[in-house]
Amino acid sequence: MIQKRIQLKVNGEEYKLEVKSNDTLLDVIRDRLSLTGTKRGCDTGDCGACTVLLEGKPVNSCLVLAIEADGKEVITIEGLTKEGKLDLVQEAFIEQGAIQCGFCTPGMVLSAKALLDENRNPTESEIKTAIAGNLCRCTGYVKIVKAISSAAEKMRKIRKS
Amino acid sequence: MLRKMKRFEYFEPSTLEEAFSLLNKYNGKVKILSGGTDLLVAMKERGLAPSYVMNVKCIPGLDYIKYEEKKDLRIGALTTIRTIETSNVIREKFSVLAQAASMLGSIQVRNRATIGGNLCNAAPSAETAPSLIGLKAKVKIASLEGERIVPLEKFFVGPGITVLKKGEILAEIIVPFPLPHTKGIYIKYGRRKAMEIAMVSVAVIATLSVEGEVWEDVNIILGAVAPTPLRARKAEEVLQSKRISEPLIEKVGQLAYEEACPISDMRASADYRKEMVKVLVKKAIREISGLKKS
C-alpha cells in the first residue's frame, strides 16, 4: 500500500490518520499533529533534534516511517509538560542555564529523560553518551550536562523522601 | 540531493514465508527495511527510490539473543545494536562485540539499527563486522528454498554488496563459543568520540596458551581499509603459535599495513589509513597481551 490508515498514541492521546508510505514519523508529528516542538535539524539521523520517545526509547523520528509506527506509543516534548507543570529535567534545563537558541532543547531533554528513566544515578560520561546524538551549536554542552546531573540528583531526593 | 523520499509500495509481512513470496514476486525491486538507519538515509540523500519496501520487523522470531554455554551465541538479525550493547551475556562473554556495538552512531540510532542491517548494508566500515568475523561468526541466510549458512568472512563481496541473492533474508548470526583464554579488542578510530563513521577500525581476537604466552589462534580484522572488512592474513600467520615479543609486534603491524588497501576520501587519505592500521593493530596486540611498550 502507498497510503495507510494508522493509529498512534501520542502523548497519551489516540490519533487515527491516513499517512503516505514516504511520510516519516517526524513529518506526521510536525505537519499533521502540529506538534512542532519536535525539530528537524538534518533529516538524516545526524543531529538528534527530532528525538522522540518511541515505546519509551529515544529514536530519531526522521528515520522512522510513520507507517511502521502504527499502533505504537510516542512521547514528544509537548508530552512532558503535565497540566502546565514542567518535568524535572525541563526545570533543571531552565535553572542551570542550559538553553540558548533552544532548537536542540526538545531533543536534548527527551534524550536526558530517557536516560534518567533508566538510570537515576548516571555518571558524567553516561550523561554525555546519552546526549552524544544530540548536537548543540550554542551551549558547548557544559550547562546541559550540569542540568541533567542536577535533575538526576533531584529525582533521587524525591525518591528517597 | 537531500530530498523527501519518493513514494513506494509498503509491505509488512508477518511471516518469513510471506516475506519470501514478496521478495520473489517483486524480484529485485523490493528493499528490505529493518531499522532503516541506512536504507532511509540512502533514500533521502542518495536518490535511492525502491518501488517496494518491505518492513520485516513484524515477522516474529527474528529478534533474540540466545546463548548456550559451551556451544554458541545466536543473535536474530532484527536484534537492535542497543540490545547487543546492553546484553549482559554479550558484555561478559563476547565483550569485543559489545564494544563495537556501543560505538555505533548514537543511542537514538542504536535503538533502531539492527545487526542484520549493519551486516547487509555491507559498508567497509560496518561497525560490528570486524569483531564478528574475528569471533568466527557465521550467518544463517533464509529463503523459500531453505536455509544456508555462510561464514561471515565470506559474506561480504564489495561495498554494499553481499552474497545475499534475490529472495534471501539474513536471519541469524551464529557466534561459536570461544575457546578458553580467548581475548579480544575492538578499536575504532575517527575524529569524534561519537557519531563517527570509522576512518579505520581494528578487531584483534586471539586465543592464548594456558600460560597466556603463546598466541594460538589469531584473528586480525580491519575495517574501512578495503572494499570489505578485511582479514589481515599475513599478519595473523606471523603471530600464529608464537610467543609475543616487541619485534614480532612490529612485524605484525608492518604486515597489516601492507595488506590494507584503502581508498582516499574526505575522511582520510589512503596512506594515513594504512599508517593507522599499523599503529592500531600493534596497540591492540599489546593490550591483549598486557604488554606496555618499553
Place this chain on the structure above:
Amino acid sequence: MSEFTVFGKSVPRVDARAKVSGETKYLDDIKLDGMLYGKILRSPHPHARILGIDISKAKKLTGVRAVITAEDTPKIKFSFVQDLADKLPLCDKEVCYVGDEVAAVAADSLEIAEEAIDSIEVKYEVLPAIFDPKEAIKPSSVLVHEDNKKSNIAFEIHKKFGDVEKGFKKSDHVFEDEFVTSKVTHCCMETHGCIAYFNYEGRLTIYCPSQAPHTIRQEIARILNIPRSKVRIVSTPAGGAFGERLVTDMKQPVAAILSRLTRRPVKIVNTREEEFMTARTRYPYIVSVKTGVTKKGKILARQAKVVVDNGAYNDKGISTLNYAGECFLMSYNIPNLQYDGFGVYTNKQFGTAFRGFGNPQVTFATETQLDDIASKLNMDPAELRLKNVNRAGDVTVSGTEITNSGLVDCIDRAVEKSGWQEKRSGPRKVGENKYRGIGMAIMSHTGSGGRFYGYAATDTFLKVSEEGQVTVITPAPDIGQGTTTVVAQIVAEVIGVDLSNIIVINSDTDIIPYDLGAWGSRSVFVCGNAAKAAAENLKKEIIEVVSKMFEVSPEEVEIKNGEAFLKENHGRRISFGKVAEFSVNRLGHPLSGRGRYFDPLASEVTYYKRAGKHIPTFTYGCQIVEVEVDTLTGEIKVIKITAAQDTGKTVNPYMAEGQMEGAILQGLGYALSEECLLDKGRPINPNFTDYKVWTALDIPKEEIIFVETDDPLGPFGAKGIGEPGLVPTPAAISNAIYHATGIRLKRLPMNSERMFYTLKKRDNNKK
C-alpha cells in the same frame, strides 16, 4: 554586586519556559493559510554559462503554482555593501558556484516543489573555474565573473601607521610566516528559511530568523525595487545565528517574488544539505605576518598581508577584512603597523559574517607567530605579551584611546588559574608516545559593535499597562544569546520591578525602533544602553506620580522590588501596580518611557576611514589551553581550557558563561575538526556525518573567568561578549601543540592527519 537586585544575577532566560516545553515557534513551525512551499534549483557547476532554461514540464505539474527564472525578477544586483553589488537573486547568464540560484518554484507541497525543480532542464556551457585564491589573484587567472569584472580582486583594504620598513630595520629579529585558515560554517541547528507574503496592497511581510531585521528590510526593498515602507520583517526566534542571519539570503527575495506572483505566502527552508552547500562560510584567509622585535622582546613593527578567499560573491568580505584589520591594530602597543588585504573571487560558496568577523583568522596568525617569537627569544609567552600589550590609558598608533582594558588582568588570572608556570616547566612526556603542552593566546575584540555605518544609535520604548505590566519595545534581536533577558534585566533593575512583570517585544520592523542589529557583540552595549535610558525616564515618571499620590517631593521617593516608598518613611509604600492604576485612573495618563543610545562620534567616522575611532569600546580575553598529542596517530586531545574574559560587568553570569562555552566549542571545532570540503568546487561533506561538529563526548574541561572592568560607556559597566570566546582558541591550541611537540602548525584545521604527517616529516629530517 550587592548593589543590584536583578542585574548581574544568573536569572533564568525569559524565553526558557517556552523553549524547553517545545512551544517556541521557529520559522519552519509556522504555517500560514494558503501557504505554498518554495524550492530553488541550484547550479550543479562551479562555473557555467546558462544557455537556456526549460520550465515547461515543471509548469504542467499539478500543484505547481509558479515557476520563475531571472526573467521574472528585477535583475538588480545586490551586495551587503551596495558598491560591490554582484549577486542576482536568480542567475541570469552565468552561474559562479555549485549552489548558485537558477530557478525557483512554489507548489502546494514540498514534495511537488521538489519534483518540479527536478523536472526543470537547464542547458549549461561549462566554463573553466578557479578555486585557489592564490591562483585567482594572478592577472592571468580565469575570471570568476565573466561579464563585467576585469580581475578577480573584489576589494582591497589598506591601513598603515608609522613605517614598518624602518621598524624592521631597527629590529634585532624579524619573523615572517604564512598562516592558512579554513572554510567553516555556522551550522545553526535550525537551517535557514523564510516565509514571504505580498498582500493585495503590495506590502511584503517576510518572516525569518534575523539578526538585523532593519538591514534586511532595506536590502529586500533594494533587490525588489520597492520602497522600504512596503517591506516588513518579522523576525522569528532563531535556532542559532552566529552571523549567518545578518545579510539577506537569496531565499528571501525569491520567496517574495513567488508570493507576488501567486498572492499566497511562500515558505522556503533549506535542507541541511542545501545549508551546507550554500553555507556562507567563515572567510578562509591566507595571512602572511612579518614582525620585528628587539632582543628584549619589544615589538617594533608588524605587517600583515591577507588574501581573503571571497568565494563567488561579495557579502561581508570587505567588512570582515576591514574589521580584522582594526583588531590587528589593537592588542599590542606597536609603533609601526601595516595591514593590506585583498578579497579574491573564487568559484566557491561565498562567505559572510561569522562570530569573530575576521578576527579569529588574523588572531590565529599573529598569536601563533608571537608564541614562536617568544620561544626564539627564550621568553615566557605570557611575559612577552605583557611586555607589549596595550593598557588602559594608552593611545594606539592608529589613534584609538584605550578607555578601559581588562587584558592584563585576563592574562594574570588565566596564568594563575591554569597552573601555567608549573605546566610550562613540567614534563611534556606523559606516557608512551603521549606529550602534553600548554599554550596561550590573547585577543581584543569589540564589545560594543562599531561606528562603521556612520551611525550607531537606537531607541527603546517602554509602556506600562494600567495594572503595571511593563512592555519593552526594543530592537535587540534574540538569537539565542539572550538579549531579551539582558534588556529585561536592565529595565527591571532600573525601575525595580520583577522580571515576570516584563514583556519584551523585539521582532517586527513595524513596531521596533530602527536599529542595525545583533552583530559585533553590540546588543548589550547599544540596546542595553537605550533600554537603560528608557527605564530611567520611566522611573522619573513613576516617581513623579508617586510624589503626587503621597503629596511629597519626587526626591523623597524611592522604588525597589515592585514597590514605591518614601526614603525617610519606609512604612509609606505602594505597589507598582497601584501606581500605574493611579496614573491612568486619576491623572489620566498611562506611564511610559523612551530612551535613546546615541553616539555622537559615529557620524564623524565614515566607512573604512579613520581607523582607531570605529569602535566605542573593546573587550579583551586570554585563553590557555592544555593539549595532549599522541605522536603515533597525530591525535590532539584538548585536556583543559582556561578562558579569562573582560566582560565590563557581567550582566548574567550563567548566560555569559554559556556564550563563552558555546564559542569555545566552535573555536575547538574550527581549530581541530571542522571544514567545508570541496572537490573542484563541489561540497563533499554537506552533512553532520562528515562535517565534524563536536558532540558532548568530545568536550574538554573548561574554566571560565570573568574580569570586570566596569566600562564607563556600557550599561551598568557592561560590554558585549557574544563573539570573543572563539577568537584566541585556535592560536592557543596551536601554541600548546608546539609546547608539547615542538611542532608549529600554521594551517587549520589542525587535524590528526595533518599532525601525523608533520611529525613524520620532522622525524625523517632528523634521521
